[in-house]
Amino acid sequence: MSHPAEPVAVPAEHLRRLAGRFAAGVERAGVAEGDRVVVSLPNSVELLAAVWGCVASGRIPVPLDPRLTPHEREPILADVSPALVLDSLMRFAELLADDPAELDPFPRCRPMHFTSGTTGRPKGVWSGFWDAADAESAVLEERDLWGFAASDVNLVVSPLYHSAPLRFALGTALAGGSVVVLPVFTPEAFCEAVRAVRPTTMFCVPAHLQRLLAHLESGATTDVSSFRLVAHAGAPCPDPIRRGAHALFGTDVVWEFYGSTEGQFTACPATEWEQHPGTVGRARPGRVITVDHEDELWCAVPAWGRFEYWNDPDRTAQAWRPTENGPAFTVGDLGRVDEDGFVHLDSRRTDLIISGGVNVYPAEVEAALVEVPGVVEIAVFGRPDERWGQRVVAAWVGDAAEADLRATAQERLAPPKRPKSYERVHALPRTATGKVRRTEL
Template structure:
């Protein structure tokens, strides 16, 4: 299948299901059985979606990974999950797909295991466990009821499918019988061409996509966007001018945002609700209860299918969960408040987290890659405001290493979104009385 922007097409649910069933048979031929992990590290395309569907609908556990990960980043994850199969090229994918088919369950048996980094710098696999048929059905219907996925939908995928949100929207559409079209990479020109030709009805995006699109449309004609019934954005705080621009472009009855993480979903918010309650990220999704603790940390009680653990990381799992009167609740460390009407407001993201173009970047992971450079005494990584990406990654370091040496190390060890865009050599890092680096000062 071509990955040229001009040949992007809408793949029907029937085509996608057939491809997934052939992938499943190919995985069986390679010895991947129920419960086995399958690493899926493919370019953005229908193949990636089919491989994930093949796994979740046959009891295998897909582990979607960014194909840009360096061996330094990818190696520990591969070791952690001990995959039966690693799909990391379209050539390998094509060799896997033959004429045999394996029957797919009507609903997924589990969520894909996405990896999210942490403040320790160690990537953590978010594992849902296997669902029984009732929970599997409930998990699918929750998304379908919230977003209205239907057989008449055409979901346009702008973001990398190894991320949880775009994958949920694409697979949710296909499970409802709708079609999916995947842009290999987002460009405003490619988006406009796909909209005119494919007439998509839904899309998920991050604020950086909206910002680039709005800037492009200042100089180019606006395509007919009337086919959209749902434009959902998340992944980073959305600047108010971008948000209002999206409302005007697509319509307040079309635009939604939501607040969530790889671990789970918290809220959903229509454009009208945001207009009526400026600054909110919405109210708890159905079946969830959001509360704050004495430290203003947000906790979300979830239905049974919303439970997760961190793969091979029981200590971190225990820290993420606690029992509440509303049932087991988890936190990802975000701070906020809930008003009397149930609307949630984020006061701050985790203080160490940088969100660049919708991608979570944890300073500890970047610091661990850079501190080993000869001549680096210590290094602190932090985010700076960026009009296009929301935040850009920056690094301050003590030592006599050169900036080019640090950039070379980052290129070898870190995927592009994690590589600092700026380096600053300092005599000392600012610290609190207890010795913690004051990232806000940087």
């Protein structure tokens, strides 16, 4: 019986050389500056090196989930017209040149990530090419916020074709730190990596934390004292899981942040969350967050934080507007900003349920029901209803009784917000980043 290889921390110098060899190889293969390179690889150091080699040599990497079906992948390929499709580790190895190219000290652009198709067809988020000053500022902003340093060992537990784990891994490498990539997250693999390489930083989603906490509650043990930073985002974090993470790693270690593929809004250390429960933090440096008359959040960003939707000027125009703080964008999320500047996120507009003309925010209903004894996870969504337009439905994981859920809803929620029906499920369907697929429910 074969055993998975022990996790290894790859030093920045090794990663940089690998990225340089890839950059030289794609140039030799005829990929010009400004061309798109689709990177569709399993979670690996090679994926990170391919992206680094592209952004630091003027090519545009387009990271894609290697599990996409042809039906999902072909429209994206048609949209970006790639000069190269990198879809196997063997092809990566074939492209490597013996002598590495000289890489720019800072990436010239962001990778072009495609957002999930919850608002229609997937769309590419393109930063444009930065000048040298903006390129440096983009890297140093992340470094200053998260403290990336040469002494860091970043543990990658999420798919690197997503923006957040890729930002943390590349930011660490650019600062001279080491990176460890888990091919797939399991609590057992996490504990083994912690034992073997003593990581200092990690980005994760709440689903990772929930699985890890359940694993430890079943009797497993791990020493997580090596971590100085555990950042979570990507989905609302139920309070019991958040507090479990605070207890496990320490409130001086855990951060939450709010952002999207398009850009970053806030960052919130656990100590601030405990003083302001429910917040996702204050605006990151250089940003100003406001709400409009429909409670939609808008974020003014520095020059290097701007973007367009690839080949979609109409959607780009809808996402941006001028403000007194400079150009601001929205991704349709709803919330509020309190008098101290703390942002509270109500819901994503795409999740909004309108029942009998009343707006119902799933996050609010979920927060009211998640602490019912026996509820492990819960997701609230809308279903078409001839009378009300949509009716509110709740699906939950765990051994909680439906009667207890109904009683709590009656106690905590106004009538339009109370789920009309409840469904017990074995697991909630999720994307690779941990977001609940409400459309599946």
